[in-house]
Structure formats: structure tokens, C-alpha cells
Amino acid sequence: MKKINLASKYNKINEHWSPKVVAEMNDYQFKLAKIKNDFIWHSHEDTDETFIVIEGKISIEFEDETVELCEGEMIVVPKGKKHRPFALEEAKIMLVEPKGVRNTGELINKLTTKNNEWI
């Protein structure tokens, strides 16, 4: 049985906006990411997506409001809901979502990362 230490895993992440898988539960994955500055508007048509803030502060802009999340706070973004995460300072987040979800949702652009990259 292998436990996962989040701080050790974050030490292996050098880029922003590039979620890395640290654990799998059934067909779902736990991914860690460091984020800073702006991400793009996108949505995931087939699944909800969970954000948990492990360190720092992030914001998620929705079409009608912006939600600020600090360390120890989480939110579930419903499937199909357009959102744009951003962070003024570097923050550490955990994402929980089904295996195979593209980080940029329905879009493919320079921010699209490889899927299923484990650390």
C-alpha cells in the first residue's frame, strides 16, 4: 500500500497549469497542479470537476460571478458550466475528476497539457 504525500508531489511540479496525476480511485483521478495568472475559459461537457485549494488562493470566474477560494476550501464545477480559473500568486490545487478529462475542456490550445502524466 502506497501513501501519497502531497508536499513531496508538489516538489516535482515545475510548470503552472499542468495537472499531474498522483492517485487513481476506480476510474477517477486525483491531480495536483500549481497555478498562477490566467487560465482560459472552458467547460467540460461530460463531467463535474472538483477543485480543492491546498495552498494559497485562487479564483474561478463564472459567467455571472467570481468565486474566491482559499486554502481549505473546495468547489465542484458542474458539467457544462463555463469557468475560468486564475490566481494572482502561485497557488497549489488538487483536482478530482474522471480519468481522461482534458485540462482545457472542449478547447485545444497552447495551454492544453498531456493527459495521464503521473508524478
Place this chain on the structure above:
Amino acid sequence: MKKINLASKYNKINEHWSPKVVAEMNDYQFKLAKIKNDFIWHSHEDTDETFIVIEGKISIEFEDETVELCEGEMIVVPKGKKHRPFALEEAKIMLVEPKGVRNTGELINKLTTKNNEWI
């Protein structure tokens, strides 16, 4: 959009070993629990189960080893694997698993709690 503050949610938990739902993502749930002392041996035949330690230190005994988990550590217990969580001092954990999972697995006893209790 409603964010969830874990510390506020923990303030609403008075019992040990009684996971409360704080969020739902597709057909999965995020549950918070305070735990202390011993739980029973059990397994979940149909699903993996994720433990994330939010505060304190817990142990999970397996048939062949015992894993200690501190704040910021997590583990995925594979489906069917017998395990027995315990904590010498009160600890705060998050569980992630499909909706409807019984806390005592295949057993029903005095530690079995109601399912789907939201806080």
C-alpha cells in the same frame, strides 16, 4: 456557485466515525469525518476508497502492514481490500467514494452510520 469551507464544515461534526457529505461530483461524494480510537475491520467489495488526512494523524491497518498518514497525506484503498482505520488522537479526514458506500463496508453494526447525511 457554492464553495465549501472544510473548517466550517468540521465545526458541524460532533461524533467520531460518522462521515458527513459536503459535496457531490457526478455520482461520487466528498465526506468529512472526525475519527478517534479504533474502527472495525471491513472492506468495500465494489469500490476503491480514498482517505485524505486534513488534520492530525491516522493509521490504516491492512492484513500485512499498517500505514501511518499525517496531515497532507492520502491513500487509495483498493476495492475488496480489508482495512481497519484508527487514530490515537482525534484526526480530521476527507473520504472520497461513490455515493451510497456504507462506512462499515459489508458489515452492519453499531458503528454503521446513516448514509448521505449532508452538512
